[in-house]
Amino acid sequence: MATRRRVSNPLALAVLGCLAERPMHPYEISTTLRSRGKEQSIKLNYGSLYSVVESLVKHGLIRAQATVREGRRPERTVYEITEAGTAEFEEWLAELLSTPVRDFTSLEAGLSLMPGLPPDEVARLLEDRAVKLRIELGAIEAGEAVSAEIGLPELLTIEGRYRHAILTAELDFVLDLAKRIRTAKLGGTKLWRRIHELRAEGVPFEEITADPVGYLGEEARVLAPPSAGQ
Amino acid sequence: MATRRRVSNPLALAVLGCLAERPMHPYEISTTLRSRGKEQSIKLNYGSLYSVVESLVKHGLIRAQATVREGRRPERTVYEITEAGTAEFEEWLAELLSTPVRDFTSLEAGLSLMPGLPPDEVARLLEDRAVKLRIELGAIEAGEAVSAEIGLPELLTIEGRYRHAILTAELDFVLDLAKRIRTAKLGGTKLWRRIHELRAEGVPFEEITADPVGYLGEEARVLAPPSAGQ
């Protein structure tokens, strides 16, 4: 079941989804996705689109239906989905919905290296982020209001609801973290501050890690390099 | 300010972070990151690591410090961070923390194509996901308990807290959505169900979209292809 998909770019799933509705040519797929706002949720760019289409053909998930020429425009190849493609679409989509995967988000990367900057600066940066998150949330709400007004069923903009929920959680987390750094309620904040003070005074990092207890006190014992015996 | 980073892989940031502590050779960087559990938050694989290091050298952010040979092991090149590298590290990290970026998560992709599967199946898949999310959350909690026990400051595992917060929000969203699909409280659910019933009866999708109001009733008018005048 955990068969690695032969075509792994999520854009391929979107292509299959479009062709499940009706045959299209690649450029039409791209405009369709854009007009539905799906390029907000699935990365779409021309280079990938055409190579993904080619790859889908190679694996028998779609096939060229006809090459038409309208006026003296360049030829367009219209593709249709195959039986195998329909199966792949349904299976893949089911997997995306049912199985969480490790997504590497940029904030998670940032947080995991956070101690590299001094605490006060991190708190400031996080508060800065919170402002931007609120703006983004406002934009999503505005978009939903527009959708509601033209009577678009919620079903078709559910990704937006999801993003809103996740960004709200991020906002809460970020604000709480900033506050806990400012008030030194976050475990380790004092060590963290002390280390950056020492660095600012010119003590090289290597020297601190070589003798953390000496520089930072007993509570830094846990930072000592994994000594023999463990 | 929005200068595109010359080396864009987040792994490069982690490399800079390691070398900011002390000079290391690439393999040591990888083991250091792994032992700190950072490979959970930053994608790490050998291929990328070595090309990233090379790229950092090319851009003057790190430099080879020495090539040492221990015993008859293959040579290892030890790298150290440069002035420019330190600046890049701090600037990049600040940007990651302060500026939200569009991350394309797999669930968002799935949700945006959700109507491609019938409602009852989607509800089932989402409930399935909820079970797996709970397991994942349990694992994170267990990891945190272990960290707390050995006295590791919260600061050093903050990414785990973040992941916990986000996954909790995802769980809430997913459970709520599944329930709203089951109870048809999600706007558009009836149309959605009807369309999949028709398809199961063999009506091709194209025919439905060509005459949505005929097949689905007045509330489907909004699905009609963008007719002239708009």
Place this chain on the structure above:
DNA sequence: GCTCGGATACTCGGTTTCGAGTATCCGAGG
């Protein structure tokens, strides 16, 4: 009837990513 801008429809090749594969070393166990 000509021009200009925006939409249409892709192409191309440099960069990045990837991860299985290779080769060596060391220590434990027989």
Place this chain on the structure above:
DNA sequence: CCTCGGATACTCGAAACCGAGTATCCGAGC
């Protein structure tokens, strides 16, 4: 003393990604 497995330390070529660039078409306005 020999061997075998796991850790060490990377290599390499195939695949994927990307987005600026190209070329054409059409309609509005002068």
